[in-house]
Amino acid sequence: MNPTDEPSDDMTDTPTDGEQGETGAATTDGDLSDAIPTGDGSSDATMTDGGTVDSPFEVVSEYEESRMDRARKYYDAYVYAPFAIIWRDWRARIGFTIVLFYVLMGTVGVAIIGAAEPLDGPQYLQPFNPNYTHYPFGIGEVSLGIWTYTGIWEHPFGTDIMGRDLFAQIVNSTDAILKMILAGSLFAVGTGTIIGAVAGYRGGTVDTVLSSITDVSINLPGFPLVMVLAALLEVSNPYYVGILLSVAAWGGIARAIRSQVLTLRQESFVESARAMGIPRRRIVFKDIVPHLMPYVVINMTNSARRVIFEAAGLYYLGILPYEDANWGVTLNNAQSVGAYNRPDAFHWFLAPMLAIIGISIGLILLGQSLDRVFNPRVRARHEKTTANEEVEAESEPSTGDMLTGK
Amino acid sequence: MIFTVWAVLTLSFVMIRMMPGNPMGAMVENLRQSGVNPVRARELVRVRMAIDPTKPIIPAYFEYMVNFFQGNLGRSTWYQMPVATKLAQVTPWTLFVLSWGVFISFFAGMAIGALMAYWEGSKLDVGFTSFAVLMGSIPFYVLAILMLIFMAYRWGWFPTGGRVRAGVEPGLNYPYVASMIQHAALPVMSYLVASGIASLGMRGNSIRVLGEDYLRVARLRGLSDFTISTQYVARNAVLPLYTTLLISIGEMFGGSVVLEEVFQYRGLGFVVYQAVNQRDYPLMMGGFALITLVTVAALLFADLTYGYIDPRARGGKDESY
Numbered sequence: 001m002n003p004t005d006e007p008s009d010d011m012t013d014t015p016t017d018g019e020q021g022e023t024g025a026a027t028t029d030g031d032l033s034d035a036i037p038t039g040d041g042s043s044d045a046t047m048t049d050g051g052t053v054d055s056p057f058e059v060v061s062e063y064e065e066s067r068m069d070r071a072r073k074y075y076d077a078y079v080y081a082p083f084a085i086i087w088r089d090w091r092a093r094i095g096f097t098i099v100l101f102y103v104l105m106g107t108v109g110v111a112i113i114g115a116a117e118p119l120d121g122p123q124y125l126q127p128f129n130p131n132y133t134h135y136p137f138g139i140g141e142v143s144l145g146i147w148t149y150t151g152i153w154e155h156p157f158g159t160d161i162m163g164r165d166l167f168a169q170i171v172n173s174t175d176a177i178l179k180m181i182l183a184g185s186l187f188a189v190g191t192g193t194i195i196g197a198v199a200g201y202r203g204g205t206v207d208t209v210l211s212s213i214t215d216v217s218i219n220l221p222g223f224p225l226v227m228v229l230a231a232l233l234e235v236s237n238p239y240y241v242g243i244l245l246s247v248a249a250w251g252g253i254a255r256a257i258r259s260q261v262l263t264l265r266q267e268s269f270v271e272s273a274r275a276m277g278i279p280r281r282r283i284v285f286k287d288i289v290p291h292l293m294p295y296v297v298i299n300m301t302n303s304a305r306r307v308i309f310e311a312a313g314l315y316y317l318g319i320l321p322y323e324d325a326n327w328g329v330t331l332n333n334a335q336s337v338g339a340y341n342r343p344d345a346f347h348w349f350l351a352p353m354l355a356i357i358g359i360s361i362g363l364i365l366l367g368q369s370l371d372r373v374f375n376p377r378v379r380a381r382h383e384k385t386t387a388n389e390e391v392e393a394e395s396e397p398s399t400g401d402m403l404t405g406k
Numbered sequence: 407m408i409f410t411v412w413a414v415l416t417l418s419f420v421m422i423r424m425m426p427g428n429p430m431g432a433m434v435e436n437l438r439q440s441g442v443n444p445v446r447a448r449e450l451v452r453v454r455m456a457i458d459p460t461k462p463i464i465p466a467y468f469e470y471m472v473n474f475f476q477g478n479l480g481r482s483t484w485y486q487m488p489v490a491t492k493l494a495q496v497t498p499w500t501l502f503v504l505s506w507g508v509f510i511s512f513f514a515g516m517a518i519g520a521l522m523a524y525w526e527g528s529k530l531d532v533g534f535t536s537f538a539v540l541m542g543s544i545p546f547y548v549l550a551i552l553m554l555i556f557m558a559y560r561w562g563w564f565p566t567g568g569r570v571r572a573g574v575e576p577g578l579n580y581p582y583v584a585s586m587i588q589h590a591a592l593p594v595m596s597y598l599v600a601s602g603i604a605s606l607g608m609r610g611n612s613i614r615v616l617g618e619d620y621l622r623v624a625r626l627r628g629l630s631d632f633t634i635s636t637q638y639v640a641r642n643a644v645l646p647l648y649t650t651l652l653i654s655i656g657e658m659f660g661g662s663v664v665l666e667e668v669f670q671y672r673g674l675g676f677v678v679y680q681a682v683n684q685r686d687y688p689l690m691m692g693g694f695a696l697i698t699l700v701t702v703a704a705l706l707f708a709d710l711t712y713g714y715i716d717p718r719a720r721g722g723k724d725e726s727y
C-alpha cells in the first residue's frame with residue numbers, strides 16, 4: 001500500500017482518474033460496463049500532469065457508448081459467451097437438455113397432463129401396457145412402413161394401488177421440486193457467498209465472527225435438525241421447504257469461498273483497487289466475487305442436487321408435511337403399503353426413482369462442464385500435458401472436491 | 407470449538423423445545439390408541455415420566471446444560487433408560503456400518519480414480535466416468551431401497567432388516583458375527599454411491615498432479631516408477647480427499663437416519679428418528695450432541711493434521727484490511 005501513496009494523492013483529485021484506473025483493474029473479470037479503454041491509464045507520467053482528463057479522445061468515447069451498446073456488451077460477456085463455450089461440451093449439452101426437459105415438464109407438462117385421480121385405471125397396471133392405449137387429437141391408427149402407430153399409452157408408467165396414474169404423479173410433482181431447488185440453492189449459495197466473501201476479505205474480527213457462525217452451521221447435525229425444523233415449522237410451501245433444507249448447507253460453501261478469497265485478496269488488482277480507495281463493498285462484489293463465479297455456479301448445481309436428495313428423503317420418511325404428492329411422497333406411499341413385497345408393484349418405486357436420478361444426472365453433467373469452462377487454468381495445464389486428447393477428458397478436480405465437500 | 411459445540415447444543419435445545427407436541431402428549435396418544443382411557447393414560451404417563459416437559463424453557467435449559475457438562479444426559483422418556491446407556495448401546499452398530507461404508511467406498515473410489523487417470527481418455531476412462539456420474543446421481547436411500555427389494559425380498563440373499571438374527575447368542579461366536587455381517591452388508595453397500603464422487607475427485611487430482619513439472623524432474627532424476635507413483639503422485643492426489651473424507655463423516659452420521667430407517671437397523675439414526683417422532687427431548691438432545699461432537703472432532707482433526715500432511719497449507723494470512 002505504501003508504494004502507491006504518491007500516485008493516489010493525484011488520483012483522488014479527479015474522479016475520472018479513479019474510474020479509469022478501475023477499468024484497468026477490472027478488465028480481467030469481464031467488467032466492461034464503463035469501458036474507456038484508453039490504455040494509457042497506466043502511464044503515471046501523463047496523469048500527474050492532469051493532462052489526459054480533458055483530452056478529446058475520452059470525451060468522444062464517453063458519448064459513443066449508448067445504452068444499447070452497453071446492454072449488448074453485457075449480453076455478450078455474461079450470456080452469449082459463456083453459453084457458446086458451454087455448448088461446445090457434450091456434457092453440457094446433455095445436462096442442459098435434461099434440466100430444460102424437467103423445467104418444461106414442471107411448467108408445460110403440468111398444464112397438459114392433469115392431476116392424478118384415484119381409480120383412473122386398474123390397480124397395479126404395469127408400465128407401457130399395450131392394452132391401455134388411446135388416440136389423442138382424433139388421430140387414428142397410422143401405418144408407417146414397418147412401424148404402426150397404435151395410439152399412446154394411457155398410463156405409460158402404470159398405476160399404483162389406488163389406480164392413480166404414476167406418470168401424472170411424476171409430472172405434477174416437478175414444479176414443486178423445481179421451486180424447492182430454486183429457493184434452496186439460491187439461499188445456500190447466496191448466503192454462503194456473501195458470508196464467505198466478506199469474512200475472507202475483511203479478516204480480523206469480522207472474519208472471526210463470521211467464521212464462527214459458519215462453523216456452527218457446518219457442525220449442525222444437518223439431517224436430524226431439518227427433521228426437527230420440519231416438525232416445528234410445518235411448512236408445505238415448496239419455496240420454504242427448499243430454504244429449510246438448505247439451512248445447514250451454506251456453511252460448506254461459505255468456507256470454500258472464504259479460502260478462495262483469502263488468496264484472491266493478495267492479488268495485485270485487489271491491492272490496486274484498495275489503494276485507489278474504492279469502497280470495500282465494491283471491491284468485494286465487483287472485483288472479487290466475479291472471479292469466484294465458477295465456484296458459485298458449480299455450487300449452485302451441487303446444492304440443487306442436494307436439495308432434491310434431502311427433500312425426497314424426508315418426504316420418503318414421511319417427515320415433511322405435504323399437500324400435493326411429489327416424488328418422495330410417492331416413494332413413501334409405495335413403502336407404507338408394503339410394496340416391497342409385491343413384484344407387480346415395483347414400477348411404483350421405479351418411476352419416482354428414475355425422476356430423481358434423471359434430474360441429478362442433468363445437474364451433475366451441467367456442473368462438471370461448467371467447471372471445465374470456468375477453469376481455464378486446469379484446462380490449460382491439462383492441454384499442455386496431453387495435447388492430443390479429445391474434449392471429454394479433464395478437469396473434474398474442483399467438481400470432485402466441490403461435490404463431496406458440498 | 408467449544409463455542410461451536412455450545413452454540414449448536416443451544417440451538418438444538420431451543421428448537422427441540424419449540425417443536426409442537428411434547429413427550430407426554432405422544433405417550434398419552436400411544437396409550438389411548440391401545441385402548442387405555444385418556445384420564446388413566448395421563449396419570450400413567452405422569453408416573454412413568456422422569457422429567458417435567460412442561461417446565462419453562464430457560465430453567466430447563468440451565469438444568470440441562472449443567473447436567474450435560476457433568477456427563478448426565480438425562481433419561482429417555484420413550485425407552486425408559488438413561489440416554490447415555492441407550493446411545494452407548496446403539497452407536498457401535500452405526501459406527502460399524504459407517505466405518506466399513508466409508509472405508510470401502512473411498513478405497514474403491516481412489517483405486518478407480520487412479521485407474522481412470524492412468525488410462526485417461528481410453529474407453530475404460532469414459533466407462534468409469536459415466537458410471538461415476540450415475541453413482542453420484544443416485545441418492546443412497548434409492549440404492550438402499552433397490553437393494554432391499556431385490557437382494558432381500560426377491561432373492562433372499564440378505565435379511566430384510568434388523569441388526570442380527572433373533573435368538574443368536576451375542577458374543578464372538580461364528581453364527582453371531584456372520585449374522586451381524588449379513589445384516590450390515592446392504593447398509594454398507596448403500597454407501598458405495600459415495601465412491602463415484604470420490605473417484606472423480608481422485609481422477610481429477612491425479613491428472614492435475616501428473617502434469618506437474620516436478621514429476622518430469624523426478625523422472626529425469628531416474629527415480630523408479632514405484633517411488634514416483636507412491637511418493638509423488640499418490641500423496642499429492644490423495645491430499646484434497648483427506649478433508650473431504652473427514653467432512654463427509656459428519657454428514658453420513660446425519661444420513662444414517664434415513665438409511666437405518668430403510669433397513670430398520672437399530673443404530674443411532676434409527677433411535678434419533680424414534681426420538682423425534684416421540685418427542686423424546688433428552689434422547690434427541692443426546693443424539694444431536696453426539697452427532698455434533700463427532701462432526702466437530704472430525705473437522706478439528708482435519709484442521710490440526712492437514713498442516714502436517716500438506717505443509718503448503720501452513721501459511722499466515724491473518725493480516726486484516
